[in-house]
Amino acid sequence: MRFAVWVPLFDELADPLTVARLAAAAEDAGWDGMFVWDQLGWRAPVTAVADPWIVPAAVAASTERLRIGPMVTPVARRRPVKLLCEATTLDRLSGGRLKLGVGLGSDRFAGEFSRSGEEVDDRVRAGQLDESLEILKAGWTGEPVCHHGKHYTVDSVRFLPRPVAGRIPIWVAGFPGNARPLRRTVRHDGFFPVNLTSPNQLDDVVATVQSLRGSLTGYDITVAVSPSTDVRPYATAGATWCLTDFDPATLRPADVRAVIDAGPAR
Template sequence: MTKMRSALWLPIFDELAEPAVVARLAVEAEEAGWHGLFVWDHLRWQAPVREVADPWITLTAVACATEHLRIGPMITPLARRRPAKVARETTTLDRLSGGRLTLGVGLGSDRFGNELSKTGESLDDRQRGRMLDESLEILTAAWSGEPVHHHGEHYTVDDVEFLPRPVQRPGVPVWVAGFPGNRKPMQRAARHDGFFPVNLEHPDQVAEIAATIAELRDDPTAPYDIAVALPTGTDPAPYAAAGATWWLTDVSPGDTLDQVRGLLRDGPV
């Protein structure tokens, strides 16, 4: 069975919209033996949620308060962020945390908060997919420390160096989100460091994902992560046996701070 690590995965809304609160939770999680803490990345959410925190500033607070937890946004919709700015943010946060950042990426959705339509972002999944791929090209080049020469459909970065480099080499690990059975996200994920399947229904899907990505990767023997979000009370063992390497707590936007603390105290896998 694959050794599985455990992370709190938090919607930073309402009670959790205070970075200092999340930082304290992170300290408690580290002391309790958790391996990571990841946060949602949204501008807004549907009612009754009203308060929303910025993931990067929240993660900065977590990085300063902890020593060992792996941290990151899970997931950030890169199509609504400028890749050159993300290159600076990711490098700086990776250095601040001592090389503990994982960048979760995906297309994003307008479904739960209309955050794309209300801010003038593209609603075309294919266009956002092309923007995501282009952004990942820029980030990979930026993390190398070499001058970036990118002239694409959506972005231009003309002879810019992004120094200093991240602590992690060759760069910050990237996990790509996508629905099981959708080949395009798995093709994208195979070029990077991990896959985060959304809306899993059973462990057999993890085995199928692991087999497909192994076929697509240049080196299927190199370390690779498959992270699964499982509801409270779900036995993670069958998912680990199928190839999952991380279990993320499926905390809902309506869960209270006390509920999250209870989950934290129950401990990791």
């Protein structure tokens, strides 16, 4: 199992230099990754929010080994060709260390879709997500992309340069009891089941993914747990990455630094 620090870019952590310094400390302490939330806003008492692409760029420039990326980005609120270029640029800046977490997002946590004029229908956003992922994967081949879908059009556009490894790993987030995210995720590189309640629930997730894929070789199962959680049952259940989760309402840089300095729970 690999271990990452996963932070919301809120309030004091909306300072990219602060997060970059924390990432450098995490690398020194033996962590494997630094991932960030992708939100436009959050509930009170949170007031300030940083950009989830600029901050990982600062992290990439401050580290040499850590895996980085947004976890997760609600793809439907981004133009797919813009996302393609941003992801490729960040991947190349980091030397191929980007993991791209994607999902539908939700309006229920902070009302950020309805309050900013974005699509709130989950079914529509799901269609936008699937089309966008097709465009990303086609664009990373270096060949001209011809896509004429319900939501997006890309008319014979070639996207260069390519990512360092030729493509970027895509982790799909979703609630573990929903069939559609599971069917979507097996077409990509990993699954991030959100709001897991127990390792037993992860057992069911892993069994379902394996039955759909036929094999879990080279495939990641990511879990998010609080810093005090015993991660061994999750590893036994099949998790390959563990993200250390924090409460955004009370989070301070000193709290993150204390977890980082304690090192990953290997």
